[in-house]
Amino acid sequence: MLDLQAVDTTIAQLQHRRANLPEHAQLAKLAADRSAASEALVEAETKVSDLELAQRQSETDLEPVRQRRIRNQQRIDDGSVGDPKALAGLVEEIQHLDRRIGDLEDAELEVMEQLETAVATRDQRAAASAELEQKAAEVIARRDQQVTGIDGELSDQSTRRDAVAADIPAQLLASYDKLRAGHGGVGAAELRNRRCTGCQLEVNAADLRDFAAAADDEVLRCEECGRILVRTVNSGL
Template identity: 60%
Template sequence: MLALQQIDSALAQLLHRRKTLPEHDQLAAAERERDEAEAALVQAETEVSDLSADQAKAESDLEPVRQRLARDEARIADGSVSDPKQLESLVAEVGHLRKRISDLEDAELEVMEKLETATARADELRNAADKIRSEVERLTGERDTKVAAINAEAAGRKAERTAAQPQLPADLLALYEKVRASHSGVGAAELRNRRCTGCQLEINAAELRQFAAAPEDEVLRCEECSRILVRTENSGL
C-alpha cells in the first residue's frame, strides 16, 4: 500500500513539475511580445503600402500635367500660334502648369520622405519580430524537451502503478482510491512513531492500543484525517 502511495505521490510531483515549468511563463511572455511585434509590423507595412500607393498616385497626377506643359511650350517655341491673344493665353497656361507641377512635386517629395521613414520603421520592426519569433521557437523547444522527459518518467511510474495494483485486494484498492481522491492525492499514510504521516497528528494512547491489538490484515484508519494507516516496524506499537 505504501509503495502504491509513493508511486502516486511521485506521479503528482511529476505533474506539478510539468505544470510549473518556468518555460511555460517565459514562453507565454515571449508569445505576447511576438504578437505585439507582429501587430506593429502589420501596421507599419500597411502604412508603407498606403504611402507607396500615394507616391504612385502623385506620379500619375504629374505625368499628364508635364505632357501638357511640354506640348504648350513646344507650340510657343515653334511659332505655330500667331494670334496674340491665343499666345498670351498659352503663356499664362504654361505659368499655371509650371506652378501646378511644382506643387505636385512638393507633395510627391513629402510622400517620398514619409515613405522612406515608414520603410525604415517597418524594416526595424521586421527584424524585431524575427528575433522574438526565434526566441519563441527556442523556448518552445526547451519546454517540449523538458515535458517529454517528464512524460517519459511519468510513463514509467504509471507502469509501476499498473504492476502494483493487482497485489492489493480489490476492496482495499477501491477504498484507497476513494480516500486519495478527497485527500489531496494521499490515500494511505505510514503510522510512524505513533503519528499519522498523512495529517502529522499523534495518535492517542487508546487508539494505539487498538491498533496494536488489531489483526495484521485489518485496515486501520486515522481518526483525524480518515486516511488508511499502514503499520511498520517504526510505528511505535
C-alpha cells in the same frame, strides 16, 4: 500501500512539474509580445502600402500636367502660334503649369520622405517580430524536450504503479483511490512514532492499543483524517 503511495506521490510531482515548467510562463508572455508585435507590424505594413499608393497617385497626377506643359512649350518653340494674344496666353499657362508641377512635386517629395520613414519602421518591426518568433521557437523546443523527458518518467511510474496495485485487493485499492482524491493525493500514510504522517496528528493511547492488537492484514484508519494507516517498525507500537 506505502509503495503505492510513494509511486502516486512521484506521479503527482511529475505532473505538477510538467504543468509548471518555466517555459509555459515564458511562452504565455511571448504570445502576448508576439501578438502586439504582429499588430504593430501590420499597422506599419498598412502605412507603407498606403504611402506607396499615395506616391503612385502623385505620379499619376503629375504626368498629365507635365505632358500639357511639354505640348505648350513645343507650340511656342515651333512658332505654330502666330497670334500674339494666344502666345501670351500659352506663356501664362506654362507659368501656371510650372507652379502646379512644383506644388505636385513638393507633395510627392513629402510622401516619399514619409514612405522612407515608414519603410524603416516596418523593417524594424519585422526584425523585432522575427526575433520574438525565434525566441518562441527556442522556448518551445526546450519545453518539448522537458515534456518528453517527464512523459517518459510518467510512463515508467505508471507501469510501476500497475505492478504495485496488482498485489492490492480491489476493494482496498478502490478505497485508497477515493481517499487519495479527497485528501490532497495522499490516501495512505505511515504510522510513525505514534503519529499519522498524513495529517501529522498524534494518535491517542486507546487507538494505539487497538492498532497494536490488530491483525497484520487488518486495514487501519486514522481517526482524525480518515487515511489508511500503515504500521512499520517505526510506528512506536
